[in-house]
Amino acid sequence: MSEHIRVSVADGVCTVAMHRPEKKNALTRDMYAGLADAIERSAADPAIRCLLLTGTEEVFCAGNDIADFRAPRPAEDPAVPTPSRRFYFGLANFEKPLVAAVPGLAIGIGCTMLLHADIVYAAPEARFRLPFVDLGLVPELGASMLVPWLAGKHKAAELMMLGEFFDAAAAERMGFVNRILDRAELLPNATATARALAEKPVEAMRLTKRLLRPEMPPLLARMEEERVLIAERLRAPETQAIMANVLKPKR
Template sequence: MSEHIRVTVADGVCTVAMHRPEKKNALTRDMYAGLADAIERTAEDPAIRCLLLAGTAGVFCAGNDIADFRKPRPEDNPAEPGPSHRFYFGLARLEKPVVAAVPGLAIGIGCTMLLHADIVYAAPEARFRLPFVDLGLVPELGASMLVPWLVGKHRAAELLLLGDFFDAATAERMGFVNRIMDRAELLPNATATARALAQKPQEALRLTKRLLRPAAEQALLARMEEERAILAERLRAPETQAIMAHVLKPKPAAR
């Protein structure tokens, strides 16, 4: 388990908090492994009835750690999928309800993972962004299908092609989040909701969640695989490598 992924289980809820404050909870390969472990535990343990995703230090997740993201890694092996593959598809396939509490930044993967949550609460300070094109990449976690399904084609194009920040009020209006609440109330309310879900009749809950999913679930999983294949190609592209090298270039000290 990654030291930057904090997992607690109580009252039928597995709470998974990303905790890497010095990097705004940006995800590394080890963090993906920790998240995947928690999701798989949630799926397999009948005593766990709900998953709660959270961030710490006033941040949800600022996306992938660019330096870690650029490191060479083995290609996905169907027999032994890598950490990010386990996280992506474990979250997409999870039959138990998922609640998310977003206290601040939710960028890239920090934003797209919310598309797989069932109930999302956010603080007024939360800010969201889908910056894939600006990084020379393409969307992941099924975002190229789920964002248009959620907000419509033209708004999805605006979010994914321009990649601008949008605030919590806009996220609520578009359906990315259910409710906005003060940061101090965010995690307690999300925890209360997760505990309430954990007390519901589980088979009825599972079946209802399945019915709420987009009709073309297999198409979504296929799109996720397609996104990953294109993303892997883009990571090797000179355009993307140049962008990421610039992002990692030390910035001049402020005078």
């Protein structure tokens, strides 16, 4: 388990907190592995009946760690899923209720993972962004299908092509967020909701979640298409130049 992923289990709820505040909870390969481990454990353990995702006191997740993202990797074994793939598809296929508490920044993967949650609470200070085009990339985690499904085609184009920040009130209007709560009340309320969901009839909950979601085969196919395109974009000179500039020391 990554030192930057904190996991606790109580009252049928597995709480998973990203905890790398010095880097605004930007995800590394090890953090993806820790998140995937927690999701797989929660999926397999019948005593865990709800998953709660959160961050640190002021940040949810500021996206991928660009330096870690660009670091050379050993050749992938097709028979062994990468940590990010385990996280992506584990999250999408998770059949139990999933609650998210967003205290602050939710950028890139920090925003798209919320599309797979069932109930999302955010603090008024939370800010969201889908900056994939600005990084020379394409959306991931099924966002190219889920954001239009949630917010409509034209709004999705605005969010992902312009890549501008939007606040918690806008996120609530578009359906990214269920409720806005003061930061002090955020985690207690999310935990109470997760515990209430954990007490519901298990099979009825699983079937209801399945019925509420979009058709899974097209979504999973789109997620795989996005992953292939991201891998291609990461090798593109355009993207390499953008990311090198992001990593350039600031004077």
